[in-house]
Every structure is written in structure tokens, then in C-alpha cells.
Amino acid sequence: MSPILQLRGLQRRVGSTEILRGIDLDVMPGEVIGVIGPSGSGKSSLLRCIAGLDEIAGGSVQVEGRATQPGDGAIGMVFQQFNLWPHLSARDNVSLALRLVRKMPAAAAAEKAEAALAQVGLGALAARKPAALSGGQQQRVAIARSLAMEPRVLLFDEPTAALDPELTTEVLDVIRNLAASGTTMLVVSHEMGFVAGLAHRVVFLDHGQMVQTGTPQVIFSEAAEPRIRSFLQTYLSRVAWVQG
Numbered sequence: 001m002s003p004i005l006q007l008r009g010l011q012r013r014v015g016s017t018e019i020l021r022g023i024d025l026d027v028m029p030g031e032v033i034g035v036i037g038p039s040g041s042g043k044s045s046l047l048r049c050i051a052g053l054d055e056i057a058g059g060s061v062q063v064e065g066r067a068t069q070p071g072d073g074a075i076g077m078v079f080q081q082f083n084l085w086p087h088l089s090a091r092d093n094v095s096l097a098l099r100l101v102r103k104m105p106a107a108a109a110a111e112k113a114e115a116a117l118a119q120v121g122l123g124a125l126a127a128r129k130p131a132a133l134s135g136g137q138q139q140r141v142a143i144a145r146s147l148a149m150e151p152r153v154l155l156f157d158e159p160t161a162a163l164d165p166e167l168t169t170e171v172l173d174v175i176r177n178l179a180a181s182g183t184t185m186l187v188v189s190h191e192m193g194f195v196a197g198l199a200h201r202v203v204f205l206d207h208g209q210m211v212q213t214g215t216p217q218v219i220f221s222e223a224a225e226p227r228i229r230s231f232l233q234t235y236l237s238r239v240a241w242v243q244g
């Protein structure tokens with residue numbers, strides 16, 4: 001089997017600042033990669049470069065052996081902020097790019113949007129506008145919007161970071177279902193338990209470099225690398241009250 005996504009020497013620079021310092025990664029079809037690391041380590045930049053939203057200074061991004069092109073839909077991305085149009089229904093938010101970018105007729109686009117909404121458990125709420133949906137439901141609409149474009153690889157950048165804890169679960173459940181159905185994805189999240197349970201492989205970034213990559217067991221329990229241990233320690237101390 002060959003990789004569905006291949007990064008080679010991926011570099012990003014802003015002015016003289018090195019933001020990504022040569023990232024190499026092969027992602028296999030159906031693989032789920034968790035991306036963790038301190039704030040400012042380059043997690044968002046990595047996803048944005050893969051999605052073609054940030055310009056790369058060197059290296060390559062290939063999907064199924066081909067360089068990605070803007071607008072080819074090979075990569076989908078879900079952001080922390082849902083970025084839904086407030087004046088449009090969930091259905092229209094999801095179908096908009098199908099109509100405008102894919103030039104799909106309105107009826108077919110609406111049908112596809114409803115199928116994508118059903119996939120995230122929102123089939124009954126397709127007519128609602130964002131203001132009439134909870135934050136968790138809005139993020140599920142944003143996920144449906146990505147799914148409707150049928151990307152080869154789906155990227156999540158802290159998809160629950162803007163949500164209250166009780167709304168986080170429903171979004172994590174949707175992402176788990178996508179993983180179980182074989183969606184290839186890269187997930188940046190600070191929900192360490194979620195990442196540990198979801199990812200086939202975890203990548204730890206620091207200062208724009210991949211410090212280590214390995215199974216969740218290796219990264220969360222066995223990593224000897226001091227930067228990983230100290231990063232994980234901050235999470236452990238944050239939940240330490242649970243153990244009393």
C-alpha cells in the first residue's frame with residue numbers, strides 16, 4: 001500500500017523566522033495521525049501548509065502521488081472557529097461550496113448536504129441557521145461542510161477548543177465515527193485522552209520540528225524525550241485534582 005499523503009522536507013518561513021523546519025511524514029489510507037505539541041510549535045502551520053492555505057518555503061505535499069492544487073478538494077480542513085454563514089441554513093452552509101466551487105446543480109447539492117448532515121447526526125436540523133444551533137452542533141455542520149466535498153484527507157485544527165466541555169463530547173464522537181469508517185485524518189487537539197484513544201500514530205512537534213512520532217503508547221507512556229515529558233506533565237498537573 002502506498003501513502004495517501006506524503007510530506008517531504010516541508011518548510012515554512014515567515015520573514016526570517018523558520019516556522020516548519022523540514023517535516024517528513026507518510027500517512028497511509030485510513031490512518032489517523034494525532035498532532036500534539038506546545039503552543040507555537042507549528043501545529044496549525046503544518047495543517048495549513050498541507051491544506052494549501054499557507055505558502056511553503058520548501059519541500060512538497062503530495063496526495064496520492066500528485067502535488068495538490070488550490071481548489072482540487074484533495075484536502076479538507078475543520079477549524080477551531082466554525083466560520084459558518086449566519087444568514088444561511090445548515091443545509092445551505094454545507095451546499096454552498098458544492099454549488100459555487102463544484103458547480104453542482106442546486107437540488108443535487110442540497111441532497112448531498114443533507115446526506116453529510118445526517119452523517120454527523122444533524123439530519124433533522126438542516127433548515128436551522130447557526131444562531132439556532134449549539135456550538136457543538138455548529139462545529140458538526142462545519143465538519144459536514146468538509147465531508148460533502150469528499151476530501152481524500154481531512155484535517156482538524158483544535159476542533160473542540162472553542163466549545164464548552166459538555167459540547168465537546170458530541171464533536172469528538174463524530175470524529176471517532178469518521179475514524180472508525182476509515183477516514184484518513186490529521187487531528188490537532190489538546191484533548192490528550194481523546195488523541196491517545198483515537199490516533200494510530202502521534203506526532204510531537206516542537207519549534208517547527210517533528211521531535212518524535214510513534215504509537216500513542218510510545219508517545220504518552222514511554223517517550224524519554226524531555227520536551228515530550230515536560231509537555232505531558234503540564235496536562236497531568238492540570239487534571240491532578242481528579243486524583244485528589
Ligand SMILES: Nc1ncnc2c1ncn2[C@@H]1O[C@H](COP(=O)(O)OP(=O)(O)O)[C@@H](O)[C@H]1O
Nearest residue numbers: 014017019037038039040041042043044045046
Ligand atoms: N503569519 C505569520 N506570521 C508570523 N509568524 C507566524 C505566522 N503564523 C504563525 N507564526 C508563528 O509560527 C509559529 C507556529 O505557529 P502555529 O503554527 O500557529 O503554532 P501552533 O498551532 O502549534 O500553536 C509561532 O511562533 C507563530 O507565532
Ligand SMILES: [Mg+2]
Nearest residue numbers: 043044045157
Ligand atoms: Mg494552532
